[in-house]
Amino acid sequence: MIRPVRHIAAMTPYALAELNAPIGKRLVSLSQNESLQPPSPLAIAAAADALASAQLYPDPDWTALRIALGTTHDIAPSDILCGNGSMELIASLTLAFANPQNAVLAPANAYPFFKTAAQLAQARFDTAPEKHGQVSVDALLAAVRADTRIVFVANPGNPTGTRISRPELLRLREGLRADIMLVIDEAYGEFADHLDEPMFDLVKRGDVVVLRTFSKAYGLAGMRVGWGVFPAQIAEHVRKVMNPNNISVAGQAAASAALKDHAYMRATCLRTATERDRFISDLRAAGFDVADSFTNFALIRFGNADAAKCADNALRAEGVFLRAQGGAGLPDCLRVTIGDPDDMNLTAALLKRWKEGENT
Ligand SMILES: Cc1ncc(COP(=O)(O)O)c(C=O)c1O
Structure with missing residues (x-):
């Protein structure tokens, strides 16, 4: 058997x-x-054009896409990793940084894939209560254990739809030990960008990862393109876990073109x-x-x-x-x-x- x-x-x-x-x-x-x-007509046309070279493997370094993302968000392209949806980034970073000896923590009403990622890594999955659909920084900090290694917060949250402010996220980060990675999942970030509280600058601390996706505001869920800003010492290990040819030629082309149609x-x-x-x-x-x-x-x-x-x-x-x-x-x-x-x-x-x- x-x-x-x-x-x-x-x-x-x-x-x-x-x-x-x-x-x-x-x-x-x-x-x-x-x-x-x-999706934007520019993205549709770019994906169709890309098929003409689909006999070749896709660019494993997502070069054009990273440059376009870097320009759009004023981020160094080398700080960006692109995933087969942000789900691949969530699963890969959990596999690289959690194991059966430690734990992953998230708010109680968080995106369920955080738990799936912890299960794949055989890590314990802990949760902290939310108050009226709002993430509670105090509850998260109280739920941290000696073996906690990753804290996930989706902002805005799914399925709650609520938001946690930048000062509160800073307070969370300040309250976490230096050996705990804070992952801020901004899958719906573009719907809150008008509030002007970008989080990408936190990545330079070395203990924060910020994730985004083309699946929501860019209408490219079927193309499977996520991305994130990672400290170099974290990215190095996450990449070992990821599929080295993870995003199709059409997906990369569509996402790059979508960025041009702001x-x-x-x-x-x-x-x-x-x-x-x-x-x-x-x-x-x-x-x-x-x-x-x-x-x-x-x-x-x-x-x-x-x-x-x-x-x-x-x-x-x-x-x-x-x-x-x-x-x-x-x-x-x-x-x-x-x-x-x-x-x-x-x-x-x-x-x-x-x-x-x-x-x-
Ligand atoms: C909070 C959150 N993170 C990540 C994802 C996954 O997105 P992707 O399509 O980029 O894998 C979703 C999808 O619904 C989501 O709600």
Whole structure:
């Protein structure tokens, strides 16, 4: 009998969205925090052009992409690593810096892949309570143990949608020991860039990593391009774990071209934020509990897990797929990715209909 190693056998597969609309219903997927717009036309054209040289392996150093990122964000290209999605960077840095003798720490309602990465590294996964959907620096610092090696904070957070301010993140970093790496995952960072609190400068301390992705604001989730700013002594080891040919020629070309179309990305963020805030106000007016969001999604609190499940089922029956949040410790919540106005109006109408049915 061929057996997997024990820690892999014990893991459950990472839970992605289930998207199976009932027969005859149009599938409305608002479950994966994808962009409401296709990629920039420049990115589409660049990816198509790149296919003409797809007989060659991709650039393992992401040279053009790193230069473009460096120029856009005023960062030295040599400080940047690019991943097959930021998921590859999260998994690789955890494998390189955590092991069965130590622990990874994250807020209790954090992005579930942080836990998956810890499980891959066989590290203990610790959590710190959040308060009303907000990351608590005090709770994180109180949860640090002698064997803690990595602290993950997504900012803005998924699925909470809330944000932690730069002074609070600085306070977190100051309160952590020097042998603990702080990873700030800014997958939704572009939706909060107007607040003008960039974190890249912290990387020069040597104990902070900042991650971003092209999957959200740039609408390139299907291309799998993430990136991050790493201290050199951390990057050196993370690269050993990564697939050396990790991003396809089309992915690298699309991401580089998307950076040239800054106006398109900003327009996507603006459109998303406008639609998001309209949706949130609409639901609040109907009596739903929805937190402010700094992302391309909204989190609805139903008060208990049964009500969330019931609402989820009512929408699924009509082909509308939101995302249950039991995996992030919020079984009473559903997360709604912001889609186009028709889909948001349909979703709001179905939620209101469900609520009326509950109250009769
Ligand atoms: C907080 C957070 N980090 C990372 C990711 C992964 O993004 P990527 O598509 O770059 O792997 C996501 C995706 O939803 C996310 O929400």
